[in-house]
Amino acid sequence: MAPLRTSPPPPRAALLTRWVLSSPSELRALRASLHEALNGNDLIDGERLDHVPEMVVLVATELATNALRHGLPPTVVSLLAGDDCFVLDVADHDLSTVPELTDCQPAGSGGRGLQLAQALSLDVGWYTTDDVKHIWASFDR
Incomplete structure (x- = not known):
């Protein structure tokens, strides 16, 4: 295992929105709300996301799941621009x-959120x- 690079986020990023999570049951609402924040509209069941929002939502879900599972509450997810x-x-x-x-976990055992990010x-x-x-994590706009 290798430690993740220590660094503050890029400068000049303004807060767009923030979510405070206390349980994994709130992840679905996070995904829908994050989609709305990135695209300006609600995600309809079965609708596919555009490329960048899809990556942001996937990474947000993975990192929030890790924080809820391994961290101390509350988990705070922020989207900045x-x-x-x-x-x-x-x-x-x-x-x-x-x-x-x-890098050496069996497939399906989890623990890949940071690799995905x-x-x-x-x-x-x-x-x-x-x-x-x-x-x-930063993403193209």
Whole structure:
């Protein structure tokens, strides 16, 4: 396992919206709301997302699931917009663990959220504040 690069998110990103999650049952609503925030309209059942929103929603779901499963509540998911990118920030309150990229887990066993974020985003990293751990990923706008 390798640690994820430590770095704050890109500068000049303005907060568009934020979600506070306390359980995995809230992930479906997060996905729908995130789609609306990125596209300006509701996601209809069975509708496919455009490329970038689809990647953002997938990475948000994976990182939020990790935070809910392994972090300390609440999990806070933020969508920010920079001049040329979206920034997804997922935060929890567990400062005792370091995000690690796993590469040797059996298929179907989970633990690939950070790998997925790294593969689908422009950049990914993590940082801490006094009481919060943040994992972020940036995407084309």
